[in-house]
Amino acid sequence: MTAHPFTSNVVVRSGVARVTLAGELDLDTAPHVLEAVSACLPKQPMSICLDLTGVSFCDCAGLGALLRARTFVLRAGVDLVVEGIGAQLARLLSLVGADHILAERNAATRTKPAHHASATVAARRDAEPAITAEAPLRDLLA
Template sequence: MTLSRFESYAVARSGVARVAFGGELDWDSAPYIRKAVAACLEERPKTLCLDLSDVSFCDCAGVNALLEARIAVSAAGAGLVVEGIGAQLGRLLALIGASDVLTGGTVAQATEPARRD
């Protein structure tokens, strides 16, 4: 088995924070996921975008960290956009019944004000 080193990159501009993760999201990298998201939320973005395009593997600890990120983003009053959910992570989310929890979307959709119907 080839291990992919965990990497993250974060940037915040014009009310949008973007965190790109790469490698394996697992027990070892989960604390770094939480730290990267918390650091971005300190900038008080309107939207946080999680780019998972370069994620090669995700286990339950990684999913838990992503779900915690979703909760933190919501608590901060920001919108969440998740990009690049790969096949392996998609299957894992489906298995645990969380396929709709980390959905895609666009930055434009996440920054639109909520409608009252």
């Protein structure tokens, strides 16, 4: 049993979906990330805020789930904002060279999030090959 059980919460209001994750994000809990993100897409939000403030631990499976969720959201043509990246996850992102991919929005960038999908998402979505389980990390980060 994990010290910090994983939970997810999805709230959609006024075209903005807030996906709040908490606990340990690992091999056992990673599938729940895409489930949580997928749950809000039928409501057609204009943007998704992925709140990671409560994530106490993230391993490589959890990181992979976050990157797949990012790709899924952007391919759906929805803007993505990430908040609450803790020190452990920030270090993991830095170690794999993905710290700019899931960059966090902070007070200095409130009007211009560090990671914000643009109108070119649809064009990229049509031009990109499908992501498979064998796709290298660099393809997920593109």
